[in-house]
Amino acid sequence: MAPETPRVALFVTCLVDMFRPTVGFAAIRLLEQAGCRVEVPMGQTCCGQPAFNSGDRATAADLARNVIAAFENYDYIVAPSGSCAGQMHAHYAELLADDPNWAGRAAAMAAKTHELVSFLTDVMGMQAVTARHAGSVTYHDSCSGLREMGVKAQPRKLLASVAGLSLTEMEDSEVCCGFGGTFCVKYPEISVRMVSDKMANITATGAETLLAGDMGCLLNMAGRLKRQGSGVHVRHVAEVLAGMTGEVPAIGEGKA
């Protein structure tokens, strides 16, 4: 049973921490609007996914233990990323399964770890947000959020409550943008081809703004759109839902 005012630990994610602090503040605002008490454990760095997916299990396990120690005593752990949340929710238990001191703790933490937007709707029962955003948007389903955390309808539901916003679905919104963590620099040519296909689908919607729930995908798509001179603005979905688009230029755009 969720307490009335759950204590939620925000897992900021390394890309939000480094590239897009506003998304972290947007997450806090949304969580507070949903009735949570939000804390940011200072011991956090990275969930360890880059090491895990590079085959460095020892480092990934070390980082997982750090995260568990810093986060396990909260009611919930929430990340503005399906990818990092997926790592904690779907992979920590597997990663630490052979470690008798940590296996149980990993599984317990996994069970209360959520991606931000789906947490707001599915756990906190949020039906609508108070934000306004005049304009058309399209939404990309990031892979881990979609397939590991079941994030699909939740962002669309909350976006539908944003005053002035219209959502146009793109073709193949569930197809990977080609980011794939280190994939994008290990196989840049394939990655760029994939993000170019994605860009064609984005552009075909005519939407002014592209939204998604993961900074990795957003940096990749923004990077390609801007390289090609596209005027499509790119933002994390939390910025729009929290009504914070006025606080920072879109991703890859300068301070005009």
Next chain:
Amino acid sequence: MLATSPKFKENASAAMADAGLQQALARTKPRFIQKRANAAAGLPEFERLREIGRDIKNHTIAHLDFYLETFERNVIANGGQVHWAATAEDARKIVLDICRKANARTVTKGKSMISEEIGINDFLARHGITPIETDLGEYILQLRKEPPSHIIGPAFHLNREDWEKSFREGHTQLDPDRKFNERRDLLTEARTVLRERFMAADVGITGANFLVAETGTSVIVTNEGNGDLTQTIPRVHIALASIEKCVPTLEDATSLLRLLARSATGQDFSVYTTFSSGCRRAGDPDGPEEYHVVLLDNGRSNMIGGDFQDMLRCIRCAACMNHCPVYMTVGGHAYGWVYPGPMGSVLTPTLIGVDQAGHLPNASTFCGRCESVCPMKIPLPRMMRHWRERQFERHLTPAAARYGLGFWAWFAKRPGMYRLATRVAMGTLGWLGRKKGRFAWLPLASGWTAGRDMPAPEGGTFMARYARQARRG
């Protein structure tokens, strides 16, 4: 087949520049995906069936010795013979031996990926026996001297013009005025030529989609009926199958058949599903005089009990590659060996070594779409990750990636140092990029910036800003 997997990057680069291939991929991709989605949606119990399929295979693999021996006993009881081949070389020798005893000059072949895996065509040809592929796609590839690029649509990479050109070059008796306007025209030509081959062949080699232990039956599915002609007309039928094709009962085989075609082509069922149990009995109107099953291990039994055991559930439907954004960008030949796409990225390193096939499990974004459509629920990304772990343990991971990871990990394990380093780095980058909001070039980031700008960070880190706010209260 000589693996070009070590040159995956070069292969991929060439594939992306190949306009014909890109046209073929773009044409086929949406069809496969839509058809599979419709087929799955049309069967209310499809998801439940996936679980049943997974459980059938898990059970069989856990007791594989028992079921294989049961299968062997029943094949023998039906008058057939079973040959155990530990390696590809063993399998080639067994097949050649059977062909020689039958005084075979020509051999017809149904589509079989195992025959590609053991390279039987070249081997038989070197020993004076002519193999003739009878699956239309495989037949065209044989004319073109190319390997398949897809496990169920071997000529996936070709367009209609390529087919016509191959016929005109390969069938020298063809009237130059003959028109090939439609698919039907191509089929008619293939059928005319192949009919004679079917009648003349001494031995027919097929693969097997399933081996049924309780009845000693091999099962094939085709859409062209070529497999039936291959296994019923010649005096000798050889079914080439790897050991994990075994299932306990006919009931199990039919459960898996319900998944196979739907996952593969989106059909409810393939056009022909053929069960072969032994040779012609007294009074049978047709059928071979000899029925041989060659059971190939080739490293598979070593997968049991390890990280890659789940891969043995694979029923070769190709849903994983049909839904893979990387496969659909580079095509099957780029993977450089018999099995492409996600299933190949797991299987190929076990068969030719991770030192040869190391690129394959890395050339995935782990988007997870393969696993989400796999009828056998094989955790393909997880097993690709296991290969990356092997590479990391054996120091096969490229040095730059290894050092980069080590450098990052050193900081990530030390929150205080990490805070300081990221604050300084992001502060600097944010300040440098504040006007344009992005970088067209950054040191050590050419992999990113060759085709993309790097968005500039906002400046400062979240953690630093949050701590400042907290101090202010």
